[in-house]
Amino acid sequence: MxxxxxxxxxxxxxxxxxxxxxxxxxxxxxxxxxxxxxxxxxxxxxxxxxxxxxxxxxxxxxxxxxxxxxxxMDRSKEQRSNVHVALFSLLVIGIVIVGSLWVMHNLNIHMMY
CATH class of the missing domain: 1.20.58 (Methane Monooxygenase Hydroxylase; Chain G, domain 1)
Incomplete structure (x- = not known):
């Protein structure tokens, strides 16, 4: 051997x-x-x-x-899934924030006038 x-x-x-x-x-x-x-x-x-x-x-x-x-977190192969999870999280957070602001704006317009 x-x-x-x-x-x-x-x-x-x-x-x-x-x-x-x-x-x-x-x-x-x-x-x-x-x-x-x-x-x-x-x-x-x-x-x-x-x-x-x-x-x-x-x-x-x-x-x-x-x-x-x-x-x-960088562009290496090992971190690719972590970067994708972070980007998806940012997308979801952005949708929640923009949606909340949109709803509050519409409520303000319809309730105040």
Missing amino acids: SHHPHHSSEPAAPSQSTHLKSYLIGFVLAVILTAIPFAIVMNRSFSKETSVALVSALAAVQMLVHLVYFLH
Whole structure:
């Protein structure tokens, strides 16, 4: 019997330092993306509408940072099903929010006039 080294076809797991680096980058980005909206609101340097738009946009960017750096969602084959589940969840949430706003708008129009 000869012993042949076993070569796995699976990619090697990322090292612990790679995960730590990813978490640290994500943490720094999350802190920055939290500090900027805080400064926008506290300094009142923009109009209310502009502040709401900026804070909302930075919140969306921060969600992407969390998905990429903390949940490690990317375009790899291993993450494809997780990305599909996340996209479907966003679709359902969007339908619920838009539908609720539509119903409330119609109720407001029909009940107030």
